[in-house]
Amino acid sequence: MFDALLLPDGLSDLHISLRLALVLLSATAVYYVALSIQQRIKDSKLLPLPPGPTGLPFIGNLLDILKEVGLGSQHLLFEKWARQYGELYKVKVGPFTQYMVNTDQAVKAIFDKPAAVSANRPRWIVSNEHICNQWNLLLVNGDLPRWKHQRKVIASNVGSIPKADAAVPLLDYESLKFLHEVSNNITVQQTSQRLWKAMMRYTYSAFTSQMFGLDIPDSSNEAIHYIHETGTAQIIGTLPGSYIVDIFPVLERLPMALKPWAREGSARFKRDVDWCTERMRRIQHMDPNEKGVLVKESLLSKTLEDHKNLGFETKEEGAYLCLMLTIGAADTSQVSTWGFLEAMLRYPDIQSKAQGILDEALGDRLPTWDDYERIPYIRCLVKETWRWRPPVGLGHPHVTTDDIVYNNMRIPKGSRVHLNGWALGHDPARHKDPDSFLPERYESDHTSALQSINSADVNKRDHFAFGAGRRICPGYNVAERSLALAIMRMLWAFDVKPSPHAKFPLTSLDWRGTFPGLPGPDMPITMVPRSQEKVRLIGEALKNADTERVPMQPM
Ligand code: HEM
Numbered sequence: 001m002f003d004a005l006l007l008p009d010g011l012s013d014l015h016i017s018l019r020l021a022l023v024l025l026s027a028t029a030v031y032y033v034a035l036s037i038q039q040r041i042k043d044s045k046l047l048p049l050p051p052g053p054t055g056l057p058f059i060g061n062l063l064d065i066l067k068e069v070g071l072g073s074q075h076l077l078f079e080k081w082a083r084q085y086g087e088l089y090k091v092k093v094g095p096f097t098q099y100m101v102n103t104d105q106a107v108k109a110i111f112d113k114p115a116a117v118s119a120n121r122p123r124w125i126v127s128n129e130h131i132c133n134q135w136n137l138l139l140v141n142g143d144l145p146r147w148k149h150q151r152k153v154i155a156s157n158v159g160s161i162p163k164a165d166a167a168v169p170l171l172d173y174e175s176l177k178f179l180h181e182v183s184n185n186i187t188v189q190q191t192s193q194r195l196w197k198a199m200m201r202y203t204y205s206a207f208t209s210q211m212f213g214l215d216i217p218d219s220s221n222e223a224i225h226y227i228h229e230t231g232t233a234q235i236i237g238t239l240p241g242s243y244i245v246d247i248f249p250v251l252e253r254l255p256m257a258l259k260p261w262a263r264e265g266s267a268r269f270k271r272d273v274d275w276c277t278e279r280m281r282r283i284q285h286m287d288p289n290e291k292g293v294l295v296k297e298s299l300l301s302k303t304l305e306d307h308k309n310l311g312f313e314t315k316e317e318g319a320y321l322c323l324m325l326t327i328g329a330a331d332t333s334q335v336s337t338w339g340f341l342e343a344m345l346r347y348p349d350i351q352s353k354a355q356g357i358l359d360e361a362l363g364d365r366l367p368t369w370d371d372y373e374r375i376p377y378i379r380c381l382v383k384e385t386w387r388w389r390p391p392v393g394l395g396h397p398h399v400t401t402d403d404i405v406y407n408n409m410r411i412p413k414g415s416r417v418h419l420n421g422w423a424l425g426h427d428p429a430r431h432k433d434p435d436s437f438l439p440e441r442y443e444s445d446h447t448s449a450l451q452s453i454n455s456a457d458v459n460k461r462d463h464f465a466f467g468a469g470r471r472i473c474p475g476y477n478v479a480e481r482s483l484a485l486a487i488m489r490m491l492w493a494f495d496v497k498p499s500p501h502a503k504f505p506l507t508s509l510d511w512r513g514t515f516p517g518l519p520g521p522d523m524p525i526t527m528v529p530r531s532q533e534k535v536r537l538i539g540e541a542l543k544n545a546d547t548e549r550v551p552m553q554p555m
Pocket residue numbers: 137138139151158324325328329330332333336390391392395396397398465466467468469470471472473474475476478479
């Protein structure tokens with residue numbers, strides 16, 4: 001019965017191998033043709049994805065986008081395309097294709113539901129692999145054990161409600177210092193660049209205190225520049241086309257001598273680790289009596305005091321995470337608060353209304369975080385600020401690890417998907433009169449950031465400022481406390497008014513910042529104390545806070 005398998009006379013081993021190879025090759029070819037037919041049959045049932053704007057060969061829509069970047073209005077271009085092409089469109093930015101996700105239902109279907117499938121990041125050779133040595137959770141893939149571990153550390157030590165509540169005393173203190181600096185210095189009150197710097201000190205210090213247990217006492221502290229510059233270099237490295245090796249990854253195979261990006265990136269990583277380690281040593285060697293409770297509560301102290309260093313492979317990685325979290329938290333919080341001031345500048349009636357509500361609820365008492373629950377209008381202001389001026393307006397890209405089919409359209413495995421945050425917040429189908437700042441639109445929404453993000457009905461989500469899916473910002477509970485407190489205290493203490501050289505009508509594009517759609521330091525505002533009594537109360541409150549708290553060492 002095995003005769004058929006016997007070799008006919010005259011067939012050499014070579015012939016047999018050739019025949020076998022031929023059979024294998026044909027089988028593979030048949031297999032791939034079958035697969036491709038199957039995919040085509042599948043695809044034929046799907047609608048073609050809206051093609052998106054037409055672009056030039058190879059560079060795609062890069063020129064259109066760069067032109068708008070020059071004008072500071074790239075978010076408006078992506079918004080315009082969303083209105084033109086609908087829920088989902090693709091755009092070519094040089095050699096990269098980006099899928100822009102423009103409706104809440106599409107966000108749910110692409111980011112939330114298949115969360116594990118849309119949790120990776122693009123490959124950023126310079127930014128992720130060299131500058132950050134794959135230690136920065138914002139840049140690494142979602143299936144990396146380090147990402148999972150760092151998210152766990154953040155959830156249990158920084159991001160949960162109890163931990164966010166534990167950070168309120170730091171926010172209290174730093175916001176008080178900000179009020180004090182502004183209310184006592186007429187030059188700061190009247191110069192928007194000085195106000196910007198004072199606000200930067202405030203948000204940077206709030207987060208270095210929380211992460212490192214070290215604060216930033218004044219705006220000239222070198223740490224502000226260092227942190228800002230480090231974060232900027234990392235983000236620039238993620239922009240399409242910043243580094244040639246991200247376009248042609250094969251270049252990464254060159255010897256080190258021919259890879260300046262790798263040498264410079266690794267040197268930067270070493271510099272950053274040294275910077276963090278120096279601060280770690282200071283905390284390690286601090287006299288225990290000098291360590292106030294807030295220092296002990298910092299993420300760095302907890303990492304050092306835990307006998308397993310919170311599970312980090314090295315203490316240095318823990319210290320580095322403190323820097324990454326400060327980078328993620330400080331600028332976004334600063335520009336959120338600055339965006340709120342833009343609203344107050346342009347909507348004086350809303351400012352007066354909010355001040356009236358606060359005055360009625362508090363009299364002349366300084367607002368605290370506990371007042372947030374008691375004064376629903378403040379929640380409306382917080383939500384409206386993040387809808388109107390989302391700090392990450394074009395989303396941070398996720399990469400898919402499998403095909404995703406949405407509304408009969410297929411996003412192939414390996415695609416870059418962006419939550420088009422600005423377009424979503426300004427979608428007239430979602431928000432009536434979307435370009436106006438109207439906190440009243442949230443009057444019947446009493447949800448916290450946490451509740452809204454977890455709302456089963458995506459249509460009820462307040463906004464998408466924190467992203468979506470598995471990579472959603474882990475700091476939203478802290479961010480909500482930070483913005484709410486800043487809003488209450490600034491409204492209580494100051495009138496926001498146009499500066500004498502403001503050009504009318506006020507147009508955001510005249511004072512654009514580096515975050516798309518958000519105002520920068522040239523926004524023509526002044527902050528005038530509402531009364532001398534308030535200035536006195538601020539001084540008294542800061543004096544009491546200084547006596548009660550063990551001073552922190554500066555960064
Ligand atoms: C106004 C405040 C903030 C805004 C608007 C904001 C927004 C965002 C956005 C849009 C993302 C990307 C989400 C995605 O990929 O879908 C993100 C990621 C992140 N944010 Fe925030 N954020 C804020 C504050 C904070 C704070 C206070 C912290 C820490 C205490 C923080 C830590 C992070 C980290 C670590 C990531 C990376 C998460 C990952 O890739 O897994 N952020 N944030």
